[in-house]
Structures are given as structure tokens and as C-alpha cells.
Amino acid sequence: MPLTEGMEVEALKGPKIVSGPPGPRSRELMELKDRFIAKGYYVNLPIFIKRGIGALVEDVDGNVYIDFGSGIGVLNAGHSHPEITEAISEQARMFSHACFHVTPYEGFLRVAERLIRAAPGPTPKKAILLNSGAEAVENSIKIAAYYSKKSSIIAFENAFHGRTYMAMSLSSKVKPNKIGFGLAFDKVERFPYAYCYRCAFGQAYPDCGLRCLGYIEDSFASRRAPEEIAAVIAEPIQGEGGIIVPPEDFMRGLRRLCDRYGLLFIADEIQTGLGRTGRMFACEHYGIEPDLMAVAKSLGGGLPLAAVIGKRDIMDAPHAGGLGSTFGGNPVACAAALRALDAIQGLLPNAERIGDFMLRRGRELEEECELVGDVRGKGAMLGIELVRDRGTKEPAKEETRRAIEECCKRGLIVLKAGIRDNVIRLLPPLAITEDLLEEGFSILEDVLRGIKPI
Numbered sequence: 001m002p003l004t005e006g007m008e009v010e011a012l013k014g015p016k017i018v019s020g021p022p023g024p025r026s027r028e029l030m031e032l033k034d035r036f037i038a039k040g041y042y043v044n045l046p047i048f049i050k051r052g053i054g055a056l057v058e059d060v061d062g063n064v065y066i067d068f069g070s071g072i073g074v075l076n077a078g079h080s081h082p083e084i085t086e087a088i089s090e091q092a093r094m095f096s097h098a099c100f101h102v103t104p105y106e107g108f109l110r111v112a113e114r115l116i117r118a119a120p121g122p123t124p125k126k127a128i129l130l131n132s133g134a135e136a137v138e139n140s141i142k143i144a145a146y147y148s149k150k151s152s153i154i155a156f157e158n159a160f161h162g163r164t165y166m167a168m169s170l171s172s173k174v175k176p177n178k179i180g181f182g183l184a185f186d187k188v189e190r191f192p193y194a195y196c197y198r199c200a201f202g203q204a205y206p207d208c209g210l211r212c213l214g215y216i217e218d219s220f221a222s223r224r225a226p227e228e229i230a231a232v233i234a235e236p237i238q239g240e241g242g243i244i245v246p247p248e249d250f251m252r253g254l255r256r257l258c259d260r261y262g263l264l265f266i267a268d269e270i271q272t273g274l275g276r277t278g279r280m281f282a283c284e285h286y287g288i289e290p291d292l293m294a295v296a297k298s299l300g301g302g303l304p305l306a307a308v309i310g311k312r313d314i315m316d317a318p319h320a321g322g323l324g325s326t327f328g329g330n331p332v333a334c335a336a337a338l339r340a341l342d343a344i345q346g347l348l349p350n351a352e353r354i355g356d357f358m359l360r361r362g363r364e365l366e367e368e369c370e371l372v373g374d375v376r377g378k379g380a381m382l383g384i385e386l387v388r389d390r391g392t393k394e395p396a397k398e399e400t401r402r403a404i405e406e407c408c409k410r411g412l413i414v415l416k417a418g419i420r421d422n423v424i425r426l427l428p429p430l431a432i433t434e435d436l437l438e439e440g441f442s443i444l445e446d447v448l449r450g451i452k453p454i
């Protein structure tokens with residue numbers, strides 16, 4: 001599978017650790033980071049990047065890494081994709097900002113048109129463009145509230161929807177994301193997601209009959225009536241929560257529940273969207289049409305760009321001037337997005353192949369490595385949940401930290417996830433070559449085999 005033929009330069013082939021990491025230059029920059037950047041603005045790895053190509057990253061000390069993180073799922077088309085880079089410089093030479101509300105431009109419309117065409121379901125749709133995932137989530141909630149004239153929202157445990165006030169309120173992880181930040185939006189009703197490895201009801205799928213769905217329905221009598229609830233917001237696969245892949249009938253059941261009780265269904269496709277799971281949007285796996293959908297991350301091909309796409313009547317509910325953004329749908333980001341969408345379309349089969357490979361090798365690892373409690377994923381997103389004891393499922397948080405650090409030392413970038421910080425998350429660019437995928441996964445296997453539960 002020649003995934004990125006011609007995109008890698010010879011000098012950057014495979015991991016190459018020349019000094020560290022962290023090497024002297026990265027250490028120097030880290031000192032500056034500590035001096036100038038607020039402590040709360042976290043950094044997980046001790047290396048500073050100099051350049052990236054395809055699925056490879058070179059740091060400022062000349063170390064080369066295989067990137068299984070994609071800048072948290074942003075580089076589905078790979079680092080420095082030549083056509084995206086070209087589109088960026090071409091547009092920047094024409095104009096780099098105009099503000100769509102002042103002097104609109106065609107690129108904005110073309111991106112919206114492409115997203116509407118790609119969005120699942122037959123209902124006519126409209127879109128707006130924004131900057132970040134959190135902003136897309138905020139706007140989807142505003143639109144849902146305006147349309148429904150209701151204000152409560154159902155969200156899930158382990159969910160992550162961003163770090164602005166509303167998005168933080170919808171998100172689940174308390175430490176370090178929410179603690180200390182004071183009052184949050186208080187009309188969020190939170191329910192267990194279908195996290196079958198750690199079922200909140202102590203049951204096993206499918207014998208459970210999806211108790212998690214029934215529990216939501218029961219709550220309408222005891223907690224909050226559906227007449228007060230505007231929408232349910234859910235990730236089709238929870239990303240930050242630890243790559244939690246729910247049974248397909250959970251998502252379909254959720255959609256039906258929304259229809260039955262007059263709630264809008266908002267799909268947060270920010271991490272799962274744009275080809276990550278092998279389809280343009282993960283909702284396609286479940287055959288469901290969301291009422292509203294938030295997308296961001298890989299949309300801008302590495303530049304900040306986000307969107308809300310939704311059913312036309314719902315999107316058109318807010319009055320003229322009720323929605324907007326100075327930078328939303330920036331023209332350079334739109335030019336990049338049009339090329340990124342083309343590239344991703346062509347990479348969809350790779351996402352499936354990457355998924356087959358990672359799931360197979362992950363499951364083999366689970367057989368032999370006692371630290372691995374659960375392996376789950378779809379397409380090019382994989383979660384490996386580490387536990388100290390398979391019986392008690394005690395989270396192996398420290399071991400996860402050490403594994404990520406050790407991978408970095410050996411030339412592999414992987415991400416942490418999970419409400420308990422004990423999941424290794426893999427989100428390689430869909431443009432990764434077969435060789436690099438194999439090489440990177442072998443590093444991870446080696447590292448995990450070498451770590452014994454504390």
C-alpha cells in the first residue's frame with residue numbers, strides 16, 4: 001500500500017534518534033516555555049518540532065519520529081501535504097483575511113457545499129464555518145436551543161467537547177480539565193456512555209439489553225422532563241475518553257430515543273470525522289442522520305477551521321446576525337480545506353486498512369501482555385487501555401505515562417487518553433505508509449512488553 005509515495009524525503013525515513021530526546025535544543029526551548037507560557041497550558045512530550053512530512057516529524061535536535069498522534073487527529077492528510085501547502089500559499093498571496101460578514105468570498109461557500117454533500121442523511125442541510133472544535137460545539141448548542149426553545153442538554157460520561165465554558169460543562173473529565181474553574185453551565189444532564197469494558201451497570205453486552213439507554217429514558221420521569229431538554233450531544237466514538245466504541249445499536253437507539261421524545265441529536269464528529277474511521281463521518285457506520293454535526297480538526301488540513309452542519313430548518317432558526325465570527329472560515333483555511341477534503345476522500349480505504357492492521361496487532365498484544373486490559377477502535381483510531389490487574393481493572397496510569405515517554409525516546413509519538421489517564425491512543429495520519437505503520441507499531445509492542453504492572 002504506497003500511502004505517501006513521493007511525500008517523504010530520504011533524510012526523514014523511519015525513526016532516527018540522534019540526541020535524546022529531549023535533546024539540548026528542545027531542553028532549551030522547554031525552559032523558555034516554562035518562563036513565558038502559563039502553567040495551565042499543558043505540553044505532554046518534551047520535544048519541539050522543526051518540520052513534519054507525511055507521518056514523520058523531525059524535532060529541533062534532528063531526532064525523527066513516526067507520528068501516531070497527528071497533532072491530536074488533525075493531520076488526517078499527513079504533515080505538509082504538497083497540494084494543501086500549495087493551496088495555502090496561493091490563497092495567502094491573494095488575500096489572507098476578509099471576514100465573511102464584511103466581504104464574503106467563494107472558498108467559504110465551497111467548503112460549506114462540500115460538507116453538506118458529504119454529511120450523512122437525505123434531509124437538506126446548511127452549514128456555518130468557525131475556527132475551533134469548541135466553537136463548533138458552542139454554536140451547535142446555541143442553534144439547538146434557539147430552534148427548540150429549550151435549554152437543557154444531555155451529555156455523556158467520558159465525553160470531551162472542548163475547553164470553553166459551555167464545551168467544558170458538556171465534557172466529563174474533572175481533573176485537570178474542570179476543577180477550579182468555578183461555575184459551569186448547570187443544565188447538563190450526564191449519563192453513562194456505552195463503555196462496555198467498564199459498564200456503569202456492571203452488565204455485559206448484549207445481555208444487558210442496553211441498560212444505559214433505558215436509564216436515560218427512566219430519568220425523564222425522575223430527573224428532568226424531555227420538554228425541557230433541547231438536545232443530546234454525543235461523540236459517535238469517544239476520543240479523549242479513551243477511544244470508546246459503543247455497540248452500533250447504542251447509537252441507533254439514541255437517535256430513536258431523540259425522535260421519540262422530541263430531542264435534537266448533535267453528533268460531535270470533531271475527532272471521528274473527516275475520514276478518521278474509514279468513512280467521511282463516523283455516524284455513517286450506524287446509518288444515522290444527526291440533526292446537527294460539529295466538525296473541526298482535520299477539516300483545515302492543519303489550519304484552524306471548524307463547522308456546524310445541520311438540517312436546514314434547524315440551522316435557519318436563529319435570526320440574521322445571531323451567529324458569527326471574525327475569523328470563522330478564514331480564506332486560507334478554506335483553501336486548505338478544499339484540498340484536504342480531496343486528499344481525505346482518496347485516503348478513506350487506507351483508514352480501513354490501518355484499522356484492520358492496528359486492531360489485529362493490538363488484539364495479539366492483548367493476548368500476550370498482561371498490562372493490556374482492552375483494545376478497541378474503528379478505522380485509524382485505536383485505544384489500548386492499560387490495567388494493573390485484569391480482574392480488578394485497576395487503571396495503570398503511571399505505566400501509561402511511562403509507555404508514552406518510552407515510545408518517544410524510541411522514535412514514536414503516541415497520545416494519552418481516558419478519564420483515568422490509562423489509555424494509549426493512536427491516531428496516525430491516514431497517509432501513513434505501510435512500512436511506517438509496521439515500524440511504529442513494533443516500537444509500541446516492544447515498549448509495552450517491557451513494562452510490568454506496578
Ligand SMILES: Cc1ncc(COP(=O)(O)O)c(C=O)c1O
Binds near residue numbers: 072162271272
Ligand atoms: C470530540 C471533540 N470535541 C471537541 C473538541 C475540542 O476541539 P478544539 O480543541 O478544536 O476546541 C475535541 C478536541 O480534542 C474533541 O476531540
